[in-house]
Amino acid sequence: MIPLHWFLIVAAALFCIGLYGVLSRRNAVGILMGIELMLNAVNVNLVAFWRYLDPLESLGQVFVLFVLAVAAAEAAVGLALIIAIYRNRDTIIVEDIDLMKW
Amino acid sequence: MVLQAVFMLFSAMAVGAALAVVTNKNIFHSALFLVVALLGVAGLYVLLEAPFIAVVQVLIYVGAISTLILFAIMLTRRLMDASERQRNEQWFISAIVAVGLFIVLVLSVGQVHWPVVHTDVPENHLNRLGQDLMEHYVLPFEVTAVLLLAALVGAIVIARERTR
Amino acid sequence: MTTRTPFLFLPQLILLLTTLVVFGIELVPGDERRRKDWLPAIALTGLGGAAMAIIFLWSRTTTPPAGSILAGMIVVDRFALFFQILAVTTTALVVLLSTDYMRDRTPDQGEFYGLLLIVCLAITLVVAAADLLMVYVGIELLSLTSYVLTGYLREDRKSTEAGIKYFLFGATASAAMLYGMSLFYGATRTTNLAAIATALSEAENSLRGLVIPAAVFLLAGFGFKIAAVPFHQWAPDAYEGAPTPITAFLSVGPKTAGFAVLVRVFLIALPNFYPDWMALLSSISIITMIVSNLVAIFQTNVKRMMAYSSISHAGYILIGIVCWGRGGFGGSFEGISGVLIYLLAYLFTNVGAFAVITAFEEATGSSRIEDYAGLVSRSPALAWAMLVFLFSLAGIPGTGGFIGKLYVFGAAIQARAYTLAVVGIITSVIAAFYYLNLLRYVFFQPPTENPKSITLSATAKITLIVTCVLTLAIGLYAQPFLQLAQASANLW
Numbered sequence: 001m002i003p004l005h006w007f008l009i010v011a012a013a014l015f016c017i018g019l020y021g022v023l024s025r026r027n028a029v030g031i032l033m034g035i036e037l038m039l040n041a042v043n044v045n046l047v048a049f050w051r052y053l054d055p056l057e058s059l060g061q062v063f064v065l066f067v068l069a070v071a072a073a074e075a076a077v078g079l080a081l082i083i084a085i086y087r088n089r090d091t092i093i094v095e096d097i098d099l100m101k102w
Numbered sequence: 103m104v105l106q107a108v109f110m111l112f113s114a115m116a117v118g119a120a121l122a123v124v125t126n127k128n129i130f131h132s133a134l135f136l137v138v139a140l141l142g143v144a145g146l147y148v149l150l151e152a153p154f155i156a157v158v159q160v161l162i163y164v165g166a167i168s169t170l171i172l173f174a175i176m177l178t179r180r181l182m183d184a185s186e187r188q189r190n191e192q193w194f195i196s197a198i199v200a201v202g203l204f205i206v207l208v209l210s211v212g213q214v215h216w217p218v219v220h221t222d223v224p225e226n227h228l229n230r231l232g233q234d235l236m237e238h239y240v241l242p243f244e245v246t247a248v249l250l251l252a253a254l255v256g257a258i259v260i261a262r263e264r265t266r
Numbered sequence: 267m268t269t270r271t272p273f274l275f276l277p278q279l280i281l282l283l284t285t286l287v288v289f290g291i292e293l294v295p296g297d298e299r300r301r302k303d304w305l306p307a308i309a310l311t312g313l314g315g316a317a318m319a320i321i322f323l324w325s326r327t328t329t330p331p332a333g334s335i336l337a338g339m340i341v342v343d344r345f346a347l348f349f350q351i352l353a354v355t356t357t358a359l360v361v362l363l364s365t366d367y368m369r370d371r372t373p374d375q376g377e378f379y380g381l382l383l384i385v386c387l388a389i390t391l392v393v394a395a396a397d398l399l400m401v402y403v404g405i406e407l408l409s410l411t412s413y414v415l416t417g418y419l420r421e422d423r424k425s426t427e428a429g430i431k432y433f434l435f436g437a438t439a440s441a442a443m444l445y446g447m448s449l450f451y452g453a454t455r456t457t458n459l460a461a462i463a464t465a466l467s468e469a470e471n472s473l474r475g476l477v478i479p480a481a482v483f484l485l486a487g488f489g490f491k492i493a494a495v496p497f498h499q500w501a502p503d504a505y506e507g508a509p510t511p512i513t514a515f516l517s518v519g520p521k522t523a524g525f526a527v528l529v530r531v532f533l534i535a536l537p538n539f540y541p542d543w544m545a546l547l548s549s550i551s552i553i554t555m556i557v558s559n560l561v562a563i564f565q566t567n568v569k570r571m572m573a574y575s576s577i578s579h580a581g582y583i584l585i586g587i588v589c590w591g592r593g594g595f596g597g598s599f600e601g602i603s604g605v606l607i608y609l610l611a612y613l614f615t616n617v618g619a620f621a622v623i624t625a626f627e628e629a630t631g632s633s634r635i636e637d638y639a640g641l642v643s644r645s646p647a648l649a650w651a652m653l654v655f656l657f658s659l660a661g662i663p664g665t666g667g668f669i670g671k672l673y674v675f676g677a678a679i680q681a682r683a684y685t686l687a688v689v690g691i692i693t694s695v696i697a698a699f700y701y702l703n704l705l706r707y708v709f710f711q712p713p714t715e716n717p718k719s720i721t722l723s724a725t726a727k728i729t730l731i732v733t734c735v736l737t738l739a740i741g742l743y744a745q746p747f748l749q750l751a752q753a754s755a756n757l758w
Contacts, residue, residue: 021124023196038441073253256414
């Protein structure tokens with residue numbers, strides 16, 4: 001059997017890659033893709049924990065289903081905002097969106 | 103042995119494609135790599151004997167979310183231009199943060215003696231999942247329904263064409 | 267359980283029903299403009315009904331309640347009901363503020379009030395959540411609707427920009443929070459808060475080593491909701507760009523919800539790790555108080571200044587949570603009831619201040635500090651109301667803000683957390699500087715141009731009177747409010 005650690009390390013890698021994407025991208029869609037990678041890392045964690053530690057209960061898988069449903073809703077709202085700002089500004093580069101200073 | 107090789111294949115697919123997602127200069131290619139990464143993750147779910155989750159992953163992530171993202175890129179098409187700079191100035195610090203966090207995470211999950219149970223997944227597991235969703239977890243289930251309604255209404259209000 | 271389960275959901279059911287009515291009313295044929303004028307009234311009726319249901323439940327609830335409901339997803343205790351009252355009150359005041367402000371700014375009135383009611387519904391669920399799964403779903407419902415409301419004015423550049431920034435920060439914070447939750451699931455094989463505490467006390471040492479990283483991830487999510495440094499960067503932008511009534515909401519609603527979740531999760535699930543998270547929260551509290559107050563001095567926009575002010579209050583309130591167990595429940599100042607009284611006073615004060623800002627923006631179209639010059643000659647009522655609210659934010663005796671600060675600083679001194687108390691008091695003095703600076707403009711600077719007097723609408727008057735009276739009432743006759751807070755401060 002594959003050791004549990006392996007899955008957890010893959011999840012950690014996906015999470016950190018996603019975080020890098022979030023921190024380093026200028027483009028709002030690029031940042032959103034980073035966030036999706038982070039959410040996938042969470043799901044790998046949850047399913048791995050479920051299979052190795054708690055396969056007789058359904059909690060781990062239920063949690064994943066909720067994360068998936070919420071992620072879809074989140075993507076829809078996020079992309080709606082991105083399209084709205086593109087209409088107003090002609091850009092979705094986050095640094096260029098600077099009417100308000102940091 | 104075979105299982106481990108398959109694991110290596112899927113995780114290399116997921117992690118490699120994920121790296122391409124965050125580093126590729128062309129945002130459209132990034133989105134395509136995202137699809138590959140999500141499929142790799144679906145493969146990991148199959149290895150973890152969660153085929154239902156794998157199918158849902160393909161349907162929702164690959165089918166819906168990636169499509170949405172591709173649509174958004176095409177609707178905001180100036181961004182498909184590969185000459186556009188995609189990295190900000192802090193990318194180097196971000197990389198250090200990400201690598202540092204990865205090391206911390208690997209060390210903290212690595213030091214744990216996980217109390218692994220060696221049992222098979224029960225036959226009727228999917229029935230159980232459905233039943234629990236309607237009984238045990240019915241409240242978050244209903245709240246998610248409200249959440250989808252709110253997201254739907256909100257997305258339409260915000261993305262609607264100008265009325266004037 | 268003395269009360270039947272469906273009754274415990276009465277406030278939520280009323281809110282949901284009102285939401286559906288508000289959404290559906292657009293579909294009825296007839297005179298559209300007149301129907302839109304009814305929307306705030308319908309929303310207020312629903313909120314009033316929900317408030318009555320919550321008060322009824324509060325009076326019926328025993329402490330501790332007999333048990334949690336729906337497989338431990340939710341606990342309806344007095345702590346939760348107290349926060350539900352705060353949520354409903356905030357939303358009602360924001361509806362009043364929005365009536366005039368949103369009428370000319372957006373054609374989508376029904377959706378606006380519906381989403382506002384859904385945010386309120388989300389808060390009432392989050393504050394009662396006793397399971398990480400429920401916390402997650404509730405926080406997401408709260409966040410998603412908040413993003414939409416922030417970016418609601420889709421043809422206004424600032425509003426959409428605020429929405430997208432709020433969204434990107436929020437989604438990242440919630441992904442980090444989820445990662446923490448997944449680690450808790452791995453360490454304990456449960457997501458129920460009480461069960462996590464039991465599992466962790468029995469777990470072997472290597473599993474316990476996972477708790478601190480997991481708790482840090484959770485804090486990223488909660489810290490984002492309460493807008494504490496270093497998870498605060500979204501706040502100034504979102505506050506400045508959002509429609510002003512929504513800014514008022516953001517400064518109170520998500521913050522109170524975040525505090526309720528923070529208290530419940532850390533006190534119920536991690537009581538054995540108190541020394542660890544205490545150190546974590548006190549450092550966050552100290553950085554928050556220092557950074558926010560120093561940056562606030564240099565702001566030129568009132569909404570941005572209020573954003574940093576609101577961040578600083580998160581720092582003060584955290585003191586109450588940090589000094590939870592150490593003073594002992596026998597002491598006269600108890601951290602958690604300090605948090606509750608602080609939030610209660612903060613609600614009326616901050617919504618009141620934003621009522622002034624909204625009214626001013628309605629009349630002049632500006633929210634720059636220098637445009638407030640000579641406000642006293644243009645509208646004495648607005649000027650004096652602003653005086654009350656800013657005194658309360660600064661913590662001057664006789665106002666609600668003073669009582670809140672007294673109780674959290676008192677808890678800190680009683681718990682011998684002198685560093686927190688000293689930093690708190692010094693930064694309060696710094697804060698008084700920028701609050702008084704705004705008052706200097708209002709009272710002592712001559713108006714620059716366009717010195718027309720400002721007339722207030724009926725809804726603005728009602729909001730100002732309610733918030734002003736309650737801010738002063740908490741400050742001058744605190745006893746009943748303190749008793750309410752103390753009776754609600756018991757988590758089972």
